[in-house]
Amino acid sequence: MDYSKQIQDIAAKLFADGKIDVFVGYRMNSFDDNQIPVVITDPKEVAELVFTEKSVFNLTNYLKADHTRNKRVGLVVKGCDSRSLNLLLTESQVKREKLYIIGIACEGVVDDKGQKMQNCVECIVPDAVVFDEMLGTPKGIRDYIVNADIIELAGKGLVERREYFEQIFENCIRCNACRHSCPLCYCAKCCIDQETATIYNGSNTSSSAFHALMTWSLHLAGRCVDCRNCEKACPSHLPLHLLHKQNEKVIYDNFQNHLAGVEEGDRGAFYKYSLKDPDDFIL
């Protein structure tokens, strides 16, 4: 999977035609074979752009940055990235006409050690679902599979599960990197940053980490697209996917196989009403 040349050509053409102000893509690290995101405003830098199986970061995260706000943006998206983009479009965070999207029929990306990312093994929608131009051959939607760790987690009792998560969150340093690197966390002021709220205090204790991460994961329930930006950003290497994947599985099972952002105009499981929604909790 190497679309570097195609992406360079497309970006150069877009800049030449004056269709975009900014291009968000990947470039090589200066020191190893890993890649970092790059925000290009100068057409001369287009030659730096690459796209291989090392292009891991979900670039839709940059759509909330100052550099891209209210600008015409060219963007590279993989399957999972395009799902988050779909949600951002539905939630009016970006305007479709301001974007030029290069969709990738993704074959899965690899981590620093060259191993295929777990979310790519489990990937359901490898092809970009929203795009202006598609690179690669689309492979269609795959079956929904869940990894063993989630099944194991689901098998645990509530108390046991709480203890398990408490033990995980003990290592959280509350830097909020997970939230900042999440493309779908764009609230102008996050509930966990409210200075005046007494329900959530800003101290970096384990209990507030537990509270913050649980609140965060519930806010993303039915919206998380499993791009794992959060997990990659976490300096403590916490398995944050356990929260999101567990939520995703519960929603998939209960809300008519709902997967966030796959369809255009999808509003997320909790934001739309269907007669088939479970109501067994109503007394």
Place this chain on the structure above:
Amino acid sequence: MSFSTFVTDKTGLQKLYEAIISKHETYAPVEKFGKYDYKKVSSLKECDPDSPIAMTMSVKPLFFPRASKIMKYEANSSGTTIMETDEDPLAGKRVVLGVKHCDARGLQVLDAVNKWDYIDSDFLKRRANTVIFSTRCDKADTHCFCTSLDYDLEKLDALDVAVVNGSDGKIYLQARTGKGDIFLKENSDQSTMYDVQNTMDDVRSTKYEEDMKKQYIAFTGSFRLKMDYKDVNEKMAKRFDSPAFEEASRNCVSCNTCAFICPTCHCFKISDEKIKDTGVRYKSYDSCNNVYFTLEAGGHNPRPAKFRRWRQRSMHKFVYYKERFGVNLCVGCGHCAISCPVNISIFDVVNHVANSPASS
């Protein structure tokens, strides 16, 4: 004043570690999710004092915890009572094993700010009560650049005992402070280790010197990143208005990870955990990369843009702190770049800025 140097071998060192762990409150790198963090240990099996540098969190939290209680308060109709916390930051003697030299230097740098203006007695007492055992890196990691920033083992006062591997399987335990000297003498086991000074012979000592020199040359040779920090300091001071800050910080996601894991970043915030009329006041980490860091009560934010925050961060590290305390607020450990989700290195940023055209 010279301090004692002990010689031992691998098993001797392990025995010493075990003895320390059984006698004292000991902290050492413990692995969790592939990341090493300094945790309290009860046996040598739990921890790895030779943890890989790229996977190790800084030792800072043991001295400046990510959240520490400052005080407790209680309000009733007759007024507010302020109480001491139940947390005792000045606990008895403790030992930290396997501290990297860059981390120890971080503490040394932090001493300056904690002894200045407001004297942070909690931090200083934690420092005074802790004996630090180091491990020596043989090789630099991808993002290391400590040798570019005044790395000098001789000046490293924050280390109490330096553990150095000799070339012939010998391990040298070098006390570097009075505290470390006393501790080492108290805990050394005569059957497995001996004092170089007591059984001094010139051959060994010359060999030791040679070993060190050779190791140091090999060590410095393994660095990918090198900079002339004096030049950088000078150039950075003249480039406050440089557009290079904007260019270098463009792909930053403002996630604060760099500051939280940095061995020298020391900004904090004060927050209250309140239940009805009682509460605890906490001092927790904060970061200048955070949008809310400079947000004022009236709603004005002097640093709303990302590049302004990056400018503050890099200028504080390489200009302001240097002007005030004579050292850079960066020890070149590279932890920020390792943990950064988009691989931004402070090294790249300051170099990019320093090499950009000077502003008028």
